[in-house]
Amino acid sequence: MLLSGGLDSYTAAAVAARDGCALYALSLRYGQRHVRELEAARRVAAALGVARHLELELDLSRIGGSALTTTMAVPKDRAIDPHEIPVTYVPARNTIFLSIALGWAEVVGASDIYIGVNALDYSGYPDCRPEFIRAFEALARLATRAGVEGRALTVHTPLIDLSKADIIRLGVSLGLDYGLTHSCYDPAEDGRACGHCDSCQLRATGFAEAGLPDPLVSP
Amino acid sequence: MLLSGGLDSYTAAAVAARDGCALYALSLRYGQRHVRELEAARRVAAALGVARHLELELDLSRIGGSALTTTMAVPKDRAIDPHEIPVTYVPARNTIFLSIALGWAEVVGASDIYIGVNALDYSGYPDCRPEFIRAFEALARLATRAGVEGRALTVHTPLIDLSKADIIRLGVSLGLDYGLTHSCYDPAEDGRACGHCDSCQLRATGFAEAGLPDPLVSP
Numbered sequence: 001m002l003l004s005g006g007l008d009s010y011t012a013a014a015v016a017a018r019d020g021c022a023l024y025a026l027s028l029r030y031g032q033r034h035v036r037e038l039e040a041a042r043r044v045a046a047a048l049g050v051a052r053h054l055e056l057e058l059d060l061s062r063i064g065g066s067a068l069t070t071t072m073a074v075p076k077d078r079a080i081d082p083h084e085i086p087v088t089y090v091p092a093r094n095t096i097f098l099s100i101a102l103g104w105a106e107v108v109g110a111s112d113i114y115i116g117v118n119a120l121d122y123s124g125y126p127d128c129r130p131e132f133i134r135a136f137e138a139l140a141r142l143a144t145r146a147g148v149e150g151r152a153l154t155v156h157t158p159l160i161d162l163s164k165a166d167i168i169r170l171g172v173s174l175g176l177d178y179g180l181t182h183s184c185y186d187p188a189e190d191g192r193a194c195g196h197c198d199s200c201q202l203r204a205t206g207f208a209e210a211g212l213p214d215p216l217v218s219p
Numbered sequence: 220m221l222l223s224g225g226l227d228s229y230t231a232a233a234v235a236a237r238d239g240c241a242l243y244a245l246s247l248r249y250g251q252r253h254v255r256e257l258e259a260a261r262r263v264a265a266a267l268g269v270a271r272h273l274e275l276e277l278d279l280s281r282i283g284g285s286a287l288t289t290t291m292a293v294p295k296d297r298a299i300d301p302h303e304i305p306v307t308y309v310p311a312r313n314t315i316f317l318s319i320a321l322g323w324a325e326v327v328g329a330s331d332i333y334i335g336v337n338a339l340d341y342s343g344y345p346d347c348r349p350e351f352i353r354a355f356e357a358l359a360r361l362a363t364r365a366g367v368e369g370r371a372l373t374v375h376t377p378l379i380d381l382s383k384a385d386i387i388r389l390g391v392s393l394g395l396d397y398g399l400t401h402s403c404y405d406p407a408e409d410g411r412a413c414g415h416c417d418s419c420q421l422r423a424t425g426f427a428e429a430g431l432p433d434p435l436v437s438p
Contacts (some may be wrong), residue, residue: 001425026264031242036240046428051412054281054282056278056281057276057277057278058275058276058277058319059275059276060276060322062273063273063319063322063323063324063326064326065322065325073240085364085367089364090322090363091321091322091323091325091326091363092318092319092321092322092325092362092363093322094362095318095321095322095359095362095363096315096318096319096321096322096360096370098405099311099314099315099317100277100282100311102283102310102311102314102315103279103284103310103311103312103314104282104308104310106282106284106310106311107282107284107310117281126361126362126363126364126366126367127363129361131361132358132361132362135354135357135361136358138354138357138358139314139354139355139357139358140314141349142345142346142348142351142354143311143313143345143346143351144310144311144314144316144345145304145308145345147345148304148345170259
């Protein structure tokens with residue numbers, strides 16, 4: 001499973017655990033400005049009792065092209081339109097991360113990858129849509145020894161059709177502590193969320209719609 | 220274009236140059252035991268006059284599963300059977316490398332990726348086959364902003380149907396100096412090729428069949 005340290009990947013991982021999977025968590029230090037999310041990934045991995053947490057480094061800031069990996073400004077308080085891809089899109093990020101997960105899955109003999117993508121309350125990233133996931137599965141069947149030998153890989157996206165409020169309700173029903181997570185794209189030096197980026201907005205709306213307090217926000 | 224420093228990627232890149240492309244070369248330091256190939260990649264990039272040579276690091280030895288990234292022995296003098304995937308296969312390597320190339324292509328506005336895969340005189344790696352390349356193109360259309368906006372990406376495989384001898388003849392006709400390259404999976408400390416791994420065997424047979432001397436081999 002891919003584990004960013006955010007709310008979605010934590011919930012998707014908890015679904016994998018509920019489904020009876022042993023958890024192998026993969027986190028990437030990719031030059032993200034919110035590298036602090038990796039501390040959350042470690043907290044979440046510990047809380048989930050993963051079999052292994054692998055943290056790899058691939059500096060996508062050398063490629064650039066995104067507000068998350070360069071000094072380009074992160075948009076604040078914008079009206080989120082899922083039909084427009086914002087500057088926080090990181091070119092090919094999910095393709096790259098799923099590919100690395102595919103290699104690791106083959107080595108540990110896993111037939112299932114979990115990823116917390118969501119195509120409802122999201123920022124319009126192309127690599128969060130169901131058709132992208134299906135195309136990746138088709139590729140995986142051709143790309144690997146496991147695929148050639150007939151062991152299909154399934155990419156599970158348990159959150160893909162859920163609203164952010166539904167994701168939060170699901171996580172709470174699974175006993176998750178969202179106080180462990182980090183969502184903000186543009187945190188302050190002390191780690192405090194900005195409250196205005198897409199990720200903060202979606203999170204706040206989700207908790208509000210679920211009628212629950214966000215443990216990261218002081219009352 | 221993906222540039223390993225080997226004979227095939229050098230030739231594929233030269234075809235891209237012949238086709239009129241400005242060259243953006245991507246090389247990966249992935250924990251390969253023959254990391255010396257990256258010196259060859261730099262020589263080759265300079266000889267080709269690339270617009271940019273990007274060398275990224277992603278330590279796939281943390282994932283393992285291959286004789287190229289672990290202390291597992293590299294097979295020597297084996298009868299190469301393209302229907303059997305050998306231990307030098309690196310899980311999902313070409314998927315990972317193409318995904319990174321896809322991200323960079325999107326940032327620089329490239330619509331063409333060149334890769335020197337070959338499905339004839341090769342080691343039976345699943346991610347060198349035409350059906351894998353076509354599936355990757357299908358994925359790319361769904362994965363990126365460029366794809367969503369209708370700018371298709373083409374993955375060019377100019378060597379895919381050629382014998383190793385034909386690849387060498389093509390390169391020589393393009394004026395390439397194969398003395399710049401490195402092919403061996405398991406070189407000695409001083410960089411000398413072992414002469415017995417799959418890669419050395421395929422190279423030696425290719426030069427022999429082409430009736431040409433390998434500039435890396437002393438007469």
